[in-house]
Amino acid sequence: MTSEIQLYREKRDKRRYRDSADLSKDLIIKELAVFLIITFGIMLTFGWNAYSTDTMTGFKQLCYYMAAFSPAFGCIITRYLFREGFRDDILFPKFTGHFKGYLLSIVFPFIFGLMNAVLIAIVTGAGFSIKAENGLLEVMASIAFQSINGYAAFFILIGEELGWRAFLYDKLEKMLGLTGSVIVGGVIWGLWHIPPLIVAGLNFGKAAPGYPFTNIALMCVFCISLGAMLQLLRKLTDSVIAPIIAHAVIDTVSNALASMFISQQIVEGKTFQIGLCILVSGAVLGLPCWIYMSRRYGHRRNKQE
Amino acid sequence: MRGLIYKDFYLIKSKLLMSIVSILFDTALLFVILNIIKLDYITKTKGADYLSVMLFFIEIFVVIAVWNTNYANIMKLDNSRQWGFYGISSPVTEKGIVAARYFTIFILLYLTYVICVIFDVVFGLVCGTAMNMSFFILFILFFNALKASIEMPLAFRFGQDKSTLIRILITTIIVIIILIYLLFGNIDWIMADGGTLKTLLRLIVDGDLAAGTLAKEMERFLQRLTMVNYIETAVVMHLIVFGYYISYRISCRVFKKGVMRDDI
Numbered sequence: 255m256t257s258e259i260q261l262y263r264e265k266r267d268k269r270r271y272r273d274s275a276d277l278s279k280d281l282i283i284k285e286l287a288v289f290l291i292i293t294f295g296i297m298l299t300f301g302w303n304a305y306s307t308d309t310m311t312g313f314k315q316l317c318y319y320m321a322a323f324s325p326a327f328g329c330i331i332t333r334y335l336f337r338e339g340f341r342d343d344i345l346f347p348k349f350t351g352h353f354k355g356y357l358l359s360i361v362f363p364f365i366f367g368l369m370n371a372v373l374i375a376i377v378t379g380a381g382f383s384i385k386a387e388n389g390l391l392e393v394m395a396s397i398a399f400q401s402i403n404g405y406a407a408f409f410i411l412i413g414e415e416l417g418w419r420a421f422l423y424d425k426l427e428k429m430l431g432l433t434g435s436v437i438v439g440g441v442i443w444g445l446w447h448i449p450p451l452i453v454a455g456l457n458f459g460k461a462a463p464g465y466p467f468t469n470i471a472l473m474c475v476f477c478i479s480l481g482a483m484l485q486l487l488r489k490l491t492d493s494v495i496a497p498i499i500a501h502a503v504i505d506t507v508s509n510a511l512a513s514m515f516i517s518q519q520i521v522e523g524k525t526f527q528i529g530l531c532i533l534v535s536g537a538v539l540g541l542p543c544w545i546y547m548s549r550r551y552g553h554r555r556n557k558q559e
Numbered sequence: 560m561r562g563l564i565y566k567d568f569y570l571i572k573s574k575l576l577m578s579i580v581s582i583l584f585d586t587a588l589l590f591v592i593l594n595i596i597k598l599d600y601i602t603k604t605k606g607a608d609y610l611s612v613m614l615f616f617i618e619i620f621v622v623i624a625v626w627n628t629n630y631a632n633i634m635k636l637d638n639s640r641q642w643g644f645y646g647i648s649s650p651v652t653e654k655g656i657v658a659a660r661y662f663t664i665f666i667l668l669y670l671t672y673v674i675c676v677i678f679d680v681v682f683g684l685v686c687g688t689a690m691n692m693s694f695f696i697l698f699i700l701f702f703n704a705l706k707a708s709i710e711m712p713l714a715f716r717f718g719q720d721k722s723t724l725i726r727i728l729i730t731t732i733i734v735i736i737i738l739i740y741l742l743f744g745n746i747d748w749i750m751a752d753g754g755t756l757k758t759l760l761r762l763i764v765d766g767d768l769a770a771g772t773l774a775k776e777m778e779r780f781l782q783r784l785t786m787v788n789y790i791e792t793a794v795v796m797h798l799i800v801f802g803y804y805i806s807y808r809i810s811c812r813v814f815k816k817g818v819m820r821d822d823i
Contacts, residue, residue: 310688310689311683311687311688311689312680312682312683312684312685312686312687312688312689312690313683313684314689315679315680315683315689315690316680316683316684319676319680346560346561346662347662349658350654388786391786391787392786394786394790395786395787395789395790397793398789398790398792398793398794399789399793401793401796401797402789402792402793402796405697405701405796406693406694406697409669409672409673409676
C-alpha cells in the first residue's frame, strides 16, 4: 500500500508543472538550447521565403507567419518539454499599479519615431517641412492608418515577444544577470533577423558597406538597445503585454512618424544612412532605459541573492 | 484572475470545441463540393477573387460561430446570487471577477481573429494567391467588442435576461433614429452613384457574386476612402478600445449592486 502511494506520488510529481524559480542552471542551459534550436530552425527554414521580395503567394504568407511566430513556438514547445508551463503569470496584463509602464509603452515608441524623423531630416538634408502631396493631412492619415495596422501587428508580435521577453531574457537573466541578459539577448534577437537582413536588406539596405555582415552586426546593436527598452517595460508592468504594445507601435506608428519629413526621391540610395539614424535613435532611447533598469532591478537581484 | 478565466473557458469548452469543429467540417465539405465541381476550373476562369469572396463569407461565419455563440454562453455563466456573494468574499474581489470576464471576452475575440488568419493562410495555399480578409474581420470584431462593452455593465447590474431586453430596446431606438434620418436626412453619401447602397444594389442586380464582383467592389470602396476616412476610422477604433476600458470600470462599480438585486 505504501509503495503504491509512493508510486502515485512519484507519478504525480513527474506530471506536475515546475515553477521557473525551481529550475537549476543546467536545466536552464538545456532549455535555452532547445528553445534556440526550435526558434532558429523554424526561422532559417521559412524566413528566406517569407521576406523575399517576390509577389505575395499563399505559401509565402504561410512562411511569414511561421517565421514571425517561431519564437512563440520555441517558447511553448520548450516550456512543454521541460514541464515548466506558464505559471510565471507574465501573459496576463496587470493594470493595477502598473499604469506608468503601459503609458510608457505608447510614449517610448512615439519618442523613438520623432527622434528618427528629426535625425533622418538632418542627415538626408530634407529639412523640417512635410513633403507629402497633401501636407499634414496625409501625414495624419498615414499615422491613423498605421495605428489601425497596429492592432493587426499586435497579433503578430505576440509571436515574437512570447519568445524573447517572456522566455529568453528571463532565462538569460538567471544565468548572466541583467546586463548580460540584455547584451546576449539582444545579439540573439539580432541574429534571428538574418533572413530578412540578407533577403530584404532590412533597415540598412543591400547597398550597405560590408553587406551582409555590417547589417547583421548593426542589427545586433539595434536589438540590444531596443531590447533594453522593451525589457524595462516588461519589468515595470510584470507582464509581456506592454512590450507587445510597444513593439507593435514601433513597427507601425513610429515608422509613419519617422517618414514625416522625407519623400521617395530624398531617400533614394540613402537606406544605409537612414538605418544608422534609426540605430542612433534606438541607442539614445535604449541606453537610459538600460541604466534605469540596472539601478532599479539589478540591485534588487543582488539583495535577493 | 487566471483561475477565473480558466473556469470560464472550462465551462464553455465543449461548446467552443463544437463550434470550431462545425466550422472545420463545413469548410471541408465546401472544399469537397468545390472539388467535385472543379476548383481549378473556377480559379482559372473566375480568378482568386471568387475564393476571396467565399473566404470573406466563411470568416463571417467563423465570427458568428465562434464569437457570437460563445460570447452568449459566457454571459450566461455564473448568473446567480450565491456565486456573486462567493466572488465578493474571495481574495480576487469584485474587480478581479469583472476583469477576468473582460479578459475572457478579449481572449475569445483574439481566438476568433486567429482562426480567421488560419483560414486566410489555408485559402491562400489552396488558390496560390495570398489572402488577407482577416483585416476586414478585425473591424467586425471591433464592433462586436463595442457591443460587448455596452452589454456587459448592464449584464452585471441587471442580469443577463434584463440586459438582453435593454439591448433590444437600445437597438430599436437606434434603428428608429436611423430610419428617421433615412426618411428626412441628406442621404447622398449612401444613394449617390458611388454610395454604399447603390454599390450593394448593383451587386444584387448584377447577380454575379461568384465572379468576384464583391471583392472588386470592396477594392473600389477602399480606393475611394479619403484620408479623412482613415483618420475617422482610427479614432473610432481607438475610442472602442477606450470604451472597453471605461465599460470595465463601470462594471466594477455596479457589480456589487447587481449581486444585491432583488430579482434573483
